Amino acid sequence: MSLLVVGSLAFDSVETPARTVENALGGSATFFSYAASFFTQPRVVGVVGEDFPDEHRQLLTARKIDLSGVVTEKGGRTFRWKGRYHQDMNTRDTLEVHLNVLGTFNPKLPERFRDSTHVFLANSSPGVQARVLEQVRKPKMVLADTMDLWINTQRDELLTLLPRLDGLLLNDSEAQLLTGEKNLVRAGHAVRRLGPKFVIIKKGEHGAMLFTGDGVFVVPAFPTEDVVDPTGAGDSFAGGLLGALESDATTPGQGHLRRAMAYGTVVASFTVEDFSLDRLKRLDRREIDDRLERYRKMLSF
Amino acid sequence: MSLLVVGSLAFDSVETPARTVENALGGSATFFSYAASFFTQPRVVGVVGEDFPDEHRQLLTARKIDLSGVVTEKGGRTFRWKGRYHQDMNTRDTLEVHLNVLGTFNPKLPERFRDSTHVFLANSSPGVQARVLEQVRKPKMVLADTMDLWINTQRDELLTLLPRLDGLLLNDSEAQLLTGEKNLVRAGHAVRRLGPKFVIIKKGEHGAMLFTGDGVFVVPAFPTEDVVDPTGAGDSFAGGLLGALESDATTPGQGHLRRAMAYGTVVASFTVEDFSLDRLKRLDRREIDDRLERYRKMLSF
Numbered sequence: 001m002s003l004l005v006v007g008s009l010a011f012d013s014v015e016t017p018a019r020t021v022e023n024a025l026g027g028s029a030t031f032f033s034y035a036a037s038f039f040t041q042p043r044v045v046g047v048v049g050e051d052f053p054d055e056h057r058q059l060l061t062a063r064k065i066d067l068s069g070v071v072t073e074k075g076g077r078t079f080r081w082k083g084r085y086h087q088d089m090n091t092r093d094t095l096e097v098h099l100n101v102l103g104t105f106n107p108k109l110p111e112r113f114r115d116s117t118h119v120f121l122a123n124s125s126p127g128v129q130a131r132v133l134e135q136v137r138k139p140k141m142v143l144a145d146t147m148d149l150w151i152n153t154q155r156d157e158l159l160t161l162l163p164r165l166d167g168l169l170l171n172d173s174e175a176q177l178l179t180g181e182k183n184l185v186r187a188g189h190a191v192r193r194l195g196p197k198f199v200i201i202k203k204g205e206h207g208a209m210l211f212t213g214d215g216v217f218v219v220p221a222f223p224t225e226d227v228v229d230p231t232g233a234g235d236s237f238a239g240g241l242l243g244a245l246e247s248d249a250t251t252p253g254q255g256h257l258r259r260a261m262a263y264g265t266v267v268a269s270f271t272v273e274d275f276s277l278d279r280l281k282r283l284d285r286r287e288i289d290d291r292l293e294r295y296r297k298m299l300s301f
Numbered sequence: 302m303s304l305l306v307v308g309s310l311a312f313d314s315v316e317t318p319a320r321t322v323e324n325a326l327g328g329s330a331t332f333f334s335y336a337a338s339f340f341t342q343p344r345v346v347g348v349v350g351e352d353f354p355d356e357h358r359q360l361l362t363a364r365k366i367d368l369s370g371v372v373t374e375k376g377g378r379t380f381r382w383k384g385r386y387h388q389d390m391n392t393r394d395t396l397e398v399h400l401n402v403l404g405t406f407n408p409k410l411p412e413r414f415r416d417s418t419h420v421f422l423a424n425s426s427p428g429v430q431a432r433v434l435e436q437v438r439k440p441k442m443v444l445a446d447t448m449d450l451w452i453n454t455q456r457d458e459l460l461t462l463l464p465r466l467d468g469l470l471l472n473d474s475e476a477q478l479l480t481g482e483k484n485l486v487r488a489g490h491a492v493r494r495l496g497p498k499f500v501i502i503k504k505g506e507h508g509a510m511l512f513t514g515d516g517v518f519v520v521p522a523f524p525t526e527d528v529v530d531p532t533g534a535g536d537s538f539a540g541g542l543l544g545a546l547e548s549d550a551t552t553p554g555q556g557h558l559r560r561a562m563a564y565g566t567v568v569a570s571f572t573v574e575d576f577s578l579d580r581l582k583r584l585d586r587r588e589i590d591d592r593l594e595r596y597r598k599m600l601s602f
Contacts, residue, residue, distance in 0.1 A: 185526045206507040220519040258602040301559040
């Protein structure tokens with residue numbers, strides 16, 4: 001078994017009501033792979049510029065994350081994102097996006113990554129996601145993320161991709177946009193009818209919903225008092241989820257997916273407790289499992 | 302053991318994106334007592350006008366709800382509320398409020414209601430809620446609802462009431478307004494420090510959070526595709542919760558409250574599936590327990 005993520009490595013500048021950080025390590029592949037590293041040894045495909053420092057690489061490789069699919073573009077600059085969170089910490093405005101080397105990136109899998117069994121197609125155009133998928137020989141589990149931009153501008157490409165996925169991850173407003181259904185339960189079922197075997201609707205601080213052929217499963221977010229920076233929560237959730245799935249030897253089934261969702265929820269709850277990867281850097285597997293047990297008790301009656 | 306609710310009986314006119322009803326039976330005491338009637342035989346104190354029809358009374362008394370504390374004011378008209386739900390069905394505008402007989406109502410408990418063990422003080426001014434409480438001899442469990450209006454206009458009276466309560470029920474924005482805390486976990490703990498033994502923050506379609514001395518417990522709403530009319534969901538939740546608590550012979554504790562929250566969630570999920578009491582009228586205890594089991598499975602991993 002082996003877990004692959006294709007996504008971004010970035011410099012994030014984040015303003016929250018309490019504090020601001022500049023050019024912190026971010027990106028979907030970064031958060032995903034670090035979160036997954038508590039469960040397995042993820043492989044990353046992505047692109048950075050010459051400005052991407054060695055210390056960031058070392059931080060990831062120290063977690064046994066395989067960066068051999070990360071290309072450094074000569075003379076290029078790394079993708080940059082700048083955003084500002086509102087007072088409620090659940091909504092944000094994007095202030096700046098500099099795609100830089102990501103703008104022309106055409107992901108190419110190293111030969112030895114082509115046997116990956118579990119694949120996360122982080123948010124990217126559905127065309128790029130499809131081209132990645134073609135390079136994987138025989139994936140067991142493909143999960144993709146998407147966003148409103150692609151629903152609005154590349155709907156046909158997205159609709160072509162959906163039947164090729166095991167799971168699609170999207171947020172509540174994106175599910176409504178994609179299906180025209182306001183009710184999230186209906187929206188989730190409607191997305192599933194577009195092709196993916198299961199659908200996960202992310203609701204930020206309100207948790208997530210899983211839709212499978214067996215029905216709906218709801219998970220609240222783990223309640224935390226210390227929401228410092230929500231950036232990366234969704235990708236950490238996906239990393240915890242797919243990492244748990246990949247490392248779990250039991251037969252896949254809805255129970256399997258539910259436990260993985262709980263792991264994703266718990267890992268994401270740590271991510272938001274500090275900026276960038278700062279909380280995950282202080283985290284170990286025991287703390288994850290302890291919180292998972294608290295979460296399980298919290299949900300039982 | 303005996304359960305008392307002091308609250309409103311009303312005519313509700315409701316506009317939703319799909320449909321409209323006029324002058325349907327509503328009111329906090331109505332929804333609360335009907336929801337609680339699946340667990341126990343609630344007592345109601347309230348006021349109506351001469352326009353309140355016998356068929357509404359009969360609907361409630363057929364459920365063994367004791368209406369002997371409901372006063373009919375001569376020449377008076379029953380409280381009327383008119384509201385319009387937005388497309389998301391989770392937010393609404395109040396279009397009209399006619400307090401009518403409710404405007405001057407000073408609740409007086411029939412002598413034989415004064416031994417009630419479980420009391421729900423439905424939304425009303427904290428002064429009125431306190432005067433009701435003084436008439437109950439030795440309550441075991443007092444739960445109160447409140448709203449932004451009282452937080453803004455009668456904060457001192459509310460702060461005086463809070464230490465006398467076992468539980469306070471309020472919604473997310475009200476908890477933020479009362480405490481100045483944006484983070485709901487902090488807000489819930491802060492409300493509890495104002496006096497009540499436990500606090501429940503209602504989040505509409507996103508469920509509820511319980512705060513006790515033992516920590517936080519989160520419950521998602523039961524996911525339903527058929528949200529026809531959310532009116533009465535909060536009071537049905539309270540009715541299911543307090544009805545389950547009153548009828549449960551086990552020692553009170555956090556587990557007890559959690560199970561009661563789950564019952565409240567499930568009963569409320571039925572209420573929103575039709576206008577007024579229409580769904581609850583078609584409901585029986587077996588259906589409640591079946592959905593509770595589905596809900597329990599949905600939350601386990």
